[in-house]
Amino acid sequence: MKISSREIKSFFYSQYFSDGLRTSIGILLPALVFNYLNRFDLGITLSLGALCVSVVDIPGPISHKRNAMAICNLCIFLVAIATGFARLNVVTLGIWIAICSFLFSMLTVYGTRAAAVGTGSLLMMVFMIEKASTPDQVLGYSLTVTAGGIWYMLFSVLFFTIRPYRAAQQALGESILDIVKFLKIKADFYLHDTNIDENYRKLVSHQIRVSQHQDTIRELLFKTRVMVRESTNASMVLVLIFIDLVDLYEQILATHYDYKQVRERFDNTGILDEIARVLYQMAHELENIGYAVLSNRRYNHSHDFNAELEHLKRKIDEITTTESATSNLVLKKILINLRDLNKNIHNIFSYYNSRSSKTLIENPLDVEYSKFVTHQDYAPRIFFDNFSLSSGSFKHALRVSLVCVVGFTIAKLFALGHHSYWVLLTIIVILKPGFSLSKQRNYQRLIGTIVGGLIGILVLTLIHNIDAQFAFFIIFMLGTYSFTRLNYVVSVIFMTPYVLILFKFLGVGHLNLAEERIIDTAIGSSIAFIATYLIFPTWEFDQVQENLRDVVHANVNYLVKIAETITGRSVSTTEYKLARKDIYVKSANLSAAFERMTSEPKSKQRKIKDIHKFVVLSHILSSYLANLASGVSEKNLHKTQPENLKLLRKSIAILNDSTKKLGGNPVEFTVEKIEAPEQKQPLKTDEALLNEQLGFVNKISYDIAKVTENILS
Numbered sequence: 001m002k003i004s005s006r007e008i009k010s011f012f013y014s015q016y017f018s019d020g021l022r023t024s025i026g027i028l029l030p031a032l033v034f035n036y037l038n039r040f041d042l043g044i045t046l047s048l049g050a051l052c053v054s055v056v057d058i059p060g061p062i063s064h065k066r067n068a069m070a071i072c073n074l075c076i077f078l079v080a081i082a083t084g085f086a087r088l089n090v091v092t093l094g095i096w097i098a099i100c101s102f103l104f105s106m107l108t109v110y111g112t113r114a115a116a117v118g119t120g121s122l123l124m125m126v127f128m129i130e131k132a133s134t135p136d137q138v139l140g141y142s143l144t145v146t147a148g149g150i151w152y153m154l155f156s157v158l159f160f161t162i163r164p165y166r167a168a169q170q171a172l173g174e175s176i177l178d179i180v181k182f183l184k185i186k187a188d189f190y191l192h193d194t195n196i197d198e199n200y201r202k203l204v205s206h207q208i209r210v211s212q213h214q215d216t217i218r219e220l221l222f223k224t225r226v227m228v229r230e231s232t233n234a235s236m237v238l239v240l241i242f243i244d245l246v247d248l249y250e251q252i253l254a255t256h257y258d259y260k261q262v263r264e265r266f267d268n269t270g271i272l273d274e275i276a277r278v279l280y281q282m283a284h285e286l287e288n289i290g291y292a293v294l295s296n297r298r299y300n301h302s303h304d305f306n307a308e309l310e311h312l313k314r315k316i317d318e319i320t321t322t323e324s325a326t327s328n329l330v331l332k333k334i335l336i337n338l339r340d341l342n343k344n345i346h347n348i349f350s351y352y353n354s355r356s357s358k359t360l361i362e363n364p365l366d367v368e369y370s371k372f373v374t375h376q377d378y379a380p381r382i383f384f385d386n387f388s389l390s391s392g393s394f395k396h397a398l399r400v401s402l403v404c405v406v407g408f409t410i411a412k413l414f415a416l417g418h419h420s421y422w423v424l425l426t427i428i429v430i431l432k433p434g435f436s437l438s439k440q441r442n443y444q445r446l447i448g449t450i451v452g453g454l455i456g457i458l459v460l461t462l463i464h465n466i467d468a469q470f471a472f473f474i475i476f477m478l479g480t481y482s483f484t485r486l487n488y489v490v491s492v493i494f495m496t497p498y499v500l501i502l503f504k505f506l507g508v509g510h511l512n513l514a515e516e517r518i519i520d521t522a523i524g525s526s527i528a529f530i531a532t533y534l535i536f537p538t539w540e541f542d543q544v545q546e547n548l549r550d551v552v553h554a555n556v557n558y559l560v561k562i563a564e565t566i567t568g569r570s571v572s573t574t575e576y577k578l579a580r581k582d583i584y585v586k587s588a589n590l591s592a593a594f595e596r597m598t599s600e601p602k603s604k605q606r607k608i609k610d611i612h613k614f615v616v617l618s619h620i621l622s623s624y625l626a627n628l629a630s631g632v633s634e635k636n637l638h639k640t641q642p643e644n645l646k647l648l649r650k651s652i653a654i655l656n657d658s659t660k661k662l663g664g665n666p667v668e669f670t671v672e673k674i675e676a677p678e679q680k681q682p683l684k685t686d687e688a689l690l691n692e693q694l695g696f697v698n699k700i701s702y703d704i705a706k707v708t709e710n711i712l713s
Contacts, residue, residue: 020482049148084138173294211588426524448492456497
């Protein structure tokens with residue numbers, strides 16, 4: 001795959017590299033400072049504490065980071081003391097490993113950040129196992145390690161205090177670039193040589209990434225007090241750009257039609273190639289803006305697409321068909337979508353480039369932002385409510401506990417070198433709640449360790465200059481922490497030579513060490529892989545019904561909001577946006593679950609064809625609803641025709657029925673009956689298009705109902 005120079009530059013401007021740089025400095029600085037003071041052993045201990053706490057330093061509001069890192073510091077202090085004394089007897093150590101692994105793995109019930117606290121604490125447990133400390137040294141060592149963690153916490157908080165807006169700006173720029181890729185995939189539907197089914201798979205897969213990035217931005221913007229309460233240009237610009245970016249994403253979704261039918265009608269006219277070309281041009285313009293946001297630079301040139309859109313309009317007007325009078329309405333609707341896209345792109349450009357107070361005042365922030373973010377409940381009852389084999393988190397914690405004890409026992413019985421704790425470390429890092437995630441992490445860890453080990457051996461064998469080795473050490477360290485969230489296998493490839501060079505500086509031979517690390521990783525990977533298949537396995541099909549139900553419920557809720565608007569009820573902007581956001585999040589969750597299912601053993605992929613069909617149909621339905629919503633919000637269609645109301649009621653009833661079959665609650669929709677006129681009047685253009693769109697929604701609703709029955713049968 002060809003990588004452009006802009007993509008390379010984008011990486012260095014991204015939050016991934018920024019996070020990697022911050023983490024590397026936070027971990028490395030104590031060791032360097034105390035090495036200069038001839039207390040390298042003290043510096044390494046402080047850096048070890050910083051390393052454990054850095055695991056918690058994931059994207060999010062600064063207050064959440066600070067609180068999580070403070071709790072992690074308390075945990076690593078207690079774990080260091082407990083492990084330091086437990087290791088004095090092999091039996092007590094084995095019991096402690098089982099208890100500690102279970103308790104900290106159970107923190108997954110409280111979300112990603114709490115799970116990271118658990119991982120940081122387990123890392124401290126693993127590092128303390130091989131630490132030869134006498135009882136009177138345990139407390140002092142534990143305090144020193146915790147001091148390193150506190151140092152990292154203060155450094156990270158200071159980093160974000162100095163640049164409070166940068167993390168949100170980076171996430172926003174990356175989200176724009178994700179939507180650029182999404183727009184290009186949508187453009188491909190209009191090209192005759194594109195396989196529609198394969199393109200749907202790409203689209204649904206990329207939707208996961210778009211949704212994840214948007215969730216990150218919501219957390220950074222709407223959970224950070226400084227962003228939503230300050231009236232500074234910087235905070236208002238970021239919020240306004242994000243609001244328009246989500247609107248733009250909806251417009252991209254709204255450019256969805258029955259592509260097979262559209263091709264059959266208009267492929268020979270050349271208009272579809274023109275539409276694809278304009279979409280690609282818009283994607284390029286949006287990419288320029290996204291790069292400018294990411295790199296924190298001005299973008300002074302904005303391309304005006306009015307000329308292209310006028311040319312497209314003339315070509316659409318020239319097309320004559322022998323079909324029904326509404327046959328060209330599809331092209332006209334696409335043109336409207338393109339104009340809306342152009343408007344959104346121009347708004348994003350205007351907000352970012354002008355940074356004018358006047359522009360911002362003319363666009364007041366009247367949305368209730370607190371409703372757009374989820375708030376994690378940390379009540380103790382959640383922890384204890386999950387003490388059941390019906391809970392995926394409980395099964396995961398039991399699995400981690402049992403496997404860690406097995407790994408510890410094997411390492412002790414077979415005396416696997418001087419760093420047998422690497423077996424435990426591999427198990428803890430690899431084991432995830434689901435089979436597919438564990439399998440993926442297992443593969444990445446093993447391949448990364450082997451490739452990285454070879455690179456480390458080459459560097460240490462061919463380069464003997466200490467300064468050059470230290471330069472490589474810095475590069476590998478930066479790569480390790482920069483790619484942790486972006487590409488785990490690349491991160492491990494950097495990590496292995498980083499560890500080998502570190503141990504070389506500590507006076508440990510590199511060749512034997514590389515061999516030992518690869519063997520320990522292979523043993524840990526094998527144990528973890530067997531465990532995910534045999535010990536309380538969790539398969540996606542057992543949980544996917546919840547995802548299916550959530551998606552159908554989100555779609556019917558959005559359809560009800562549209563129906564209420566059509567029938568004359570007042571629906572606030574916040575209600576619309578909340579319903580829309582719910583669809584994006586639930587659809588991405590379903591798509592992610594389906595992708596995980598595809599990596600499971602074939603025997604466990606039950607009803608996978610039907611689930612794939614459901615995923616595609618739900619995406620099509622969401623796109624039709626976005627298309628419908630963009631139309632009814634712009635035109636006063638309150639006095640809808642009885643035929644349209646009948647279609648709305650049918651679709652809502654069908655989707656509600658599917659929701660109930662999947663174990664959910666229906667969404668209520670009631671409206672006064674509209675009397676049909678004595679003499680049937682021909683539908684106006686807008687009403688005819690609305691009727692056609694509602695017909696599509698009704699058809700897709702029926703298809704979803706059929707697939708739901710197949711999945712449940």
